[in-house]
Amino acid sequence: MPATVLVLVETINDYLPILEHQGFHLILAPTPTERSQAISTYGGKIEAVLTRGPLGLHAEEIAALPNLKIICVIGAGYEQVDLQAASDRGIRVTNGAGVNASSVADHAMALLLALVRDIPRADSAVRRGEWPKIMRPSLAGKRLGILGLGAVGMAIAKRAANGFDMSVSYHNRQVRNDVSYDFCPTPTELARASDFLMICTPGGLGTQHLINKQALDALGPHGFIVNIARASVIVTADLISALEHRRIAGAALDVFDAEPQVPDALKALNNVILTPHVAGLTPEATQGTVELVGQNLLAFFSNRPLLTPVELPPAIRRAMR
Template structure:
């Protein structure tokens, strides 16, 4: 009998035939109402759940799925998946770390370029029939700080170093000996050493509010910050205050605390660029993430080790920023 997969993700429909061709039976529930109804109606026969970090899977939902054996998370982040509840039940959790790294890194660099060169304001001016000569900094030769040097952080570093001749420094839970970049022991030290700061670390308890007023003040009035990771890494109130008071030069944000709601204060600021959590969305990345889910599901239901297991609470302390 084919395994039944509850699909909570709303952006992958074009690629779901990959899973169907592998023999999995899919139940699609991309809205909160459909999700609750599917769990209530089909909970006793759902073997697997496909979700993403912001959508998660909560303890009460896990308890309502007695047949659940594996949770597959698209993308690297799994901050709203209750790992303790999964561990208590012996449920395997996987993610898609690294699969969409190129797409996220492309978006990060696009946001950085747009922010530093003030592309949106130039575009709006030309559309109004104006022709302003706006003087903006160059990226070449600048110092880029990366918070979190995983697959995404590495992809950003390569683009910035090789393509823009930027000097790279980073903060990570661990000092990586396999990279040619300078390690900073704290986020504050990283910000102080940076002209531009990109947040590329997973969300979750271990990275919550790493970027606060102290870090933003260390970045300084000429500094720019880009967040393509998780909003929880940044204290939003501190960021808004720094932007309003021009204690930093600008911010580009793809992630927010209560998506899809975005604080009006951010929308009103001219030194902010906003995108709707789309950094990881590209045809290539989406196909790759669904293929990774398929490989994990096939391995699991064949009795083989999954390819990208998530550490459950007993060994979360070994996770890398």
């Protein structure tokens, strides 16, 4: 009998036949209402869940799925998946680290170019019949700081260094001995060493609020910040204040604290570019992530090693009553 997979992701329908052709039975539940109904109606049949980081899978939902065996996360981040609850039940978790790195890096560089060169405002002015001659900085020769030098950060670094002649620095949990880029020991020191600061680190408690007022002040009034990672990495109130008072030059954001809600204060600013969490949404990346999910599912249900397992915390043994 084919395994039943609950699909919570809303952007991959065109590629779900990949999983169906592999023999999996899919239950689609992309909205909160459908999600709740699917878990209530089919909870006993669901053996796998396909989700993404911000959608996650919560402890009470895991408890309502008695036959759940594996959670597959689209993309690298899994910050809203309750890893402790999964570990306690012996449920495996996988992610899609690295699959969409090229697409995310492309979007990050597009945001940086549009922000620094002020493309949206120039476009709007021409459409209004205006012809402003606004002088904006160049990217060539500037200093790029990358917070989180994983697959996405590396893809951005290569584009910046090789395509735009930028110098690259980074901050990571650990120094990477396989790169020649300069390591900065703290996020604030990275910001101080940067003209442009790219946020590429995963979300979650380990990276929450790494960028705060101190780091933004270190970036300075001529500095720009781009976030294609998770909004939780930046203190949003501190960012808004820095933008409003021009303590930094501008920001481009693809991620927000309460998606799809975006603070009105950000919408009102003319030194901000906003996109709706689409950095990784390309046909190539989406197909690749779904294919990886299929490979992980086939491996799991065939008792073979997972391709991209997520490390789980130790299970908590609860005393018997």
